[in-house]
Amino acid sequence: MDHSTSNHSAAASHPHRGRAPASSGVRYLAAVALVAVATGICEQARPFLSPVNMVMGYLLVVVLAAVFLGRRPAMASAFLGVLAFDYFFVPPRFSFRIADKEYLVTFLALFTVGGVISTLVARARESLEALKVRERQTTSLYHLSRDLAAAADAEAVLDAVVRNLEESLDSKLVVFLPKDGELALAAQSQGLEQDPDGLDLAGWCFRSRRMAGRGTDSFSSSTWTYIPLKALADTLGVLGVRFANGDAVESLQSHRLLNAFASLIAMALERVRLFQGAQEAQILKARENLERALLNSISHDLRTPLAVITGALSALIDEGEKLTGDSRTDLLLTARDEAGRLNRFVANLLDMTRLEAGALKLRLEPCDVQDLIGCALAAVEQRLGATEVAVQLEPELPLVSIDMVLMIQVLVNLLDNALKHTPAGGTIEISARQGDGQLAIAVADRGPGVPEHDLARIFDKFYSTPVPEGVGGTGLGLSICKGIVEAHGGTIRAENRDAGGLRVVVGIPLVEPREGETDHGV
């Protein structure tokens, strides 16, 4: 019962021995038993059969032995059959002596036919076995290639490799991939004790681009076999295999299969690598474009208010005495407002930079929504002019855990945006309500809205809708809102209102107060 139990799953390991369920000793015994049975039957039939016809019974035994027991037991049964026939039935009975020399022809024929039949049957069976093995190999290659095709990154590739090969090779696996110029363990079968020489052998295999370890010409004393994962130009890694059945790796077929696996894996790794490269190039290009746009936008947005301030102040200094009191006041107010705009722009720019650098640390504190809205309104008060703001709050709103300064910035940006698109005398609506485990704060205007296909894009950096002259924005405000809200684990979305206008809804997750914080008196 040594190797045969594992044969079933080990597609590559034993093409010759097929799947005979018994060891060779048992099979020879079976052959002897078959001959004995045939002899017994012939003995019973002796009164009705001539000895020559009994040969047919022994031929049948040979065929059966060839089909079920293999070639050698079949040959043995042919030989035994000849002996038994001679001893029991050829006169004189119970002696190997032969009275009629013609029986020698019968013996020869029985033996030859037995030999030929057993060879033919055994060969047919072997090719069937080989076919089955090949089919299993093809299936395992197919499964692997299917899983590899679906793998999007190196990790998924390795996962698919370990999962597929462990089963189809009945073996333990390791995969080494180069990392920072050094070969390093990237994946391995579960519960595997490390081969202490593994990294060295894999390294040799990696550099020489040749197989190493058991069943190869190099380092064949190892229990592992290492196969380089070769792409067109370079080696992408090393696959290490240790078969449960140690002899399996010796066969030519398992070498072929290993190489087939290796080239599949190498192709998948190469594909992932190329894909990542392409993606990085794309990101790089997008960033370049963004930076160019940022520079253009910044220089424009910084210079415009500066130009106005400089112009207004120099007019006051140079021509101050000639100006009427009204126009002097006008110039001063313009300069002050532009300075305020510049300040807001710089604040947004700083927020953006901190968001992008990941340096934004949230100072979370419990916060009253009404207070939050009040602070945002106080910040835009001066710019509201004749625009009305209607606030609608659901009663009994809970406190939310937010960074108040940043969330005020969100609302201020949303209000500024709404203000930009609201004609003087119009109304901006702010509302807050809770539901679905979150607090939803909405800022809505009655402006022109945004084309449906652009609704998601308005939170992109530098997206800007056409607005009346002089109120153009940087396209930074809403993307900062998105960044801040998402840093809170919240969501932000925009929708067009039924009767015209845009509504932006900020969703902030409501976290249950921690244990022990709820009881303290109010």
Added chain:
Amino acid sequence: MVSESGGSKLPRILVIDDETAIQRFLKTALDDVEYSVHQATTGHAGLAAAVAVRPDVILLDLGLPDLDGIEVIRRIREWSQVPIIVVSVREREDDKVRALDTGADDYLTKPFGVGELLARVKVALRRSLQQVPEPVFRVDDLQVDLPHRRVSVRGAEVQLTPTEYELLRMLVTHAGKVLTHSQILKQIWGVAYLEQPHVLRVNISNLRRKIELDASRPRYILTEPAVGYRLKAGE
């Protein structure tokens, strides 16, 4: 406690800021008939000037080249209770809170307008000069009668819970000055409540509902985001 500012002499303001442009602007804005402005551009010079000039108000920039602004406050507080108004940029809420908890009286966020600056200076000066608080506090339609524990808005009396009244009383006695969350929590609820900021939010919210005309646009109790609250200065 505070340096003398005799009847005929102008109140002295010491400005500690390393930005010459800011110095120039503050001097122009303040240095007229109302105040006399003294200047220092480093922390050490500022500490020396505080001793020499004995100012009535100090305007302190937190970002000094030689000394941390918080350290300047600490050293001044070792011997003087002169009002200190901190000026800082928006991004440094933590610094503001630390400055206030260390002993600064108020803060202004850069950039600020002169009107705002003058209002803060006036509040600081009034508090440093006037030792006994007015028994009845009035601002716009809000009236708080401290001896009788009576609060009314536009003549109508308002019923407050004891905690709400204590909170309002604390704000009234520091009217015009910002109080940090931890200062309020410590005084009204005790040190154990420093980590329970929501009790303060809820009480402020309830108080506003009772005394503000529109709680979404409070006029009396003003929020200083991430820092604390300020009651509008009385008349």
